[in-house]
Amino acid sequence: MYQRVRSLALASAILSASTSVAPTARAQGSYTPTAANLKARTWFQDAKFGMFIHWGVYSVLGDGEWLMETRPIHRTDYSKLPNFFNPTKFDPGAWVALAKSAGMKYITITSKHHDGFAMFESKLSDWNVVARTPYGKDVIGMLAAECHKQGIKLFVYYSQLDWHSTDYFPRGRTGHATGRPETGNWDAYLNFMDGQLRELLTSYGEIGGVWFDGMWDKPSADWHLERTYGLIHQLQPQTLVGSNHHKNPFPGEDFQMFEKDLPGQHTTGFNADQGVSALPLETAETMNDSWGFRITDDHYKSTADLIRYLVRAAGMNANFLLNIGPMPNGEIQPEFIQRLTELGKWTKKYGESIYGTRGGPIAAGPWGVTTQRGSTVYVHVLDWNGPLLGLPAMPREVRSAKLLRDGSSVEFSTVKGGLVLNLPEAQRDEVDRVIVMELESSK
Secondary structure, eight states, X not given: OXXXXXXXXXXXXXXXXXXXXXOOOOOOTTOOOOHHXXXXXXXXXXXXXXXXXXXXXXXXXXXXXXXXXXXXXXXXXXXXXXXXXXXXXXXXXXXXXXXXXXXXXXXXXXXXXTTOOBSSOOSSOSOBXXXXXXXXXXXXXXXXXXXXXHTOEEEEEEESOOSSOTTSOSOOSSOTTSOOOSOOOHHHHHHHXXXXXXXXXXXXXXXXXXXXXXXXXXXXXXXXXXXXXXXXXXXXXXXXXXXXXXXXXXXXXXXXXXXXXXXXXXXXXXXXXXXXXXXXXEEEEOSSSOSSOBTTOOOOOOHHHHHHHHHHHHHTTEEEEEEEOOOTTSOOOHHHHHHHHHHHHHHHHHGGGXXXXXXXXXXXXXXXXXXXXXXXXXEEEOSOOSSEEEEEXXXXXXXXXXXXXXXXXXXXXXXXXXXXXXXXXXXXXXXXXXXXXXXXXXX
16 A cells, blocks of 8 residues: 655655556456356445455554655665564454454455565565564464454455565665665566465465555556466456556456545545446545554544445445554554444444445435445435435435434425435434435336
8 A cells, every 4th residue: 555655755756657657567358257256246345344454564663564665674674573573462363353343344454565574474485474473373374264264255465566575676666775686587576476376365265355556666567467367366266356556447357446535536646547447346544544553643533434434435336445553462453443343333233224235326425425225225414414405316216215223204205306305303423314215116
């Protein structure tokens, strides 16, 4: 992921590189999704809510996941960090249970971030959590076992960018201050990357998806996407492939992601080159301002704001991937736990209005969004103070309208070209007034 880096010049350079040159890599042009993959896509669209986890040896310094680049830190100095990573309080069962209690249906975790450090037991390099840390345990393996046990799908984040590898050469827009020699073998690096992906897809059971990041570092390079995507789909046909390259999807990708933006919105500068495709959609956002653990970051979003983001994402036909950055001892910050617990109370009560739905018949507006399942339309009133809410006409006649929180009837009237709802007064601290409307069945 991109960090809110201290140097605006660095961020500008990265974004400029990612938007100025089109990737030359051939994507999986002949890719036809299997029945298993299409089924997985439907499951993904129904899931709506997932947990993102940014965790690695960078958490030891408590300054986010980009500090190797932003400080910067020489690779020989950075190589000392694993010696301090001993997360004895890591409880994968508790992590998965927390995600489930929040109403999340899948977990995406960093198996390798830009520092190149693998959070799994890789046989291709000892730059991994088992070989280099006093903890000595396979984090991905432990989490995978718990996900399978508790019925949560596991997705793995994998950074194509690598600040550690000497073979990642020529350099991209980042990673110039790590002290690597100005030589390398790009093909050897790509072979290494595919080798680690093979390990992930053959060692930990079913993998729900691979969440790529970092291609924006070298947008003009040949990333041999056809080979890499083909390998994934060959090993596990149902595994969904997505990439945070900030471009429109390439052939072989199964879902489209948006970083810190809802689909079609361009508030961060990351997604300016992206339209909204017909693939399943996902938006990723932080709970404070950081992806990885940052000890000084107390800019936590309120639970109400997180609920609004989840609902607006669903209304725009997208999943919400909400991030946490655990501490180096393996604990999840209490501020994260509090918000996830409160989100769980909301999803338990109102989950039917988002799970298994698609974006509704009325476009999102400042007032809120709509979601739909069959002939049922959910009107999510997020920001509206008046007693009457005027909406465009529904695609079919409205048979009934009721308030989801208690089942009480909601008065409505059909007018020329539209529909008017007589809204019940919002309860104290009610974030989303959900009106359930039943439409006439389609013929």
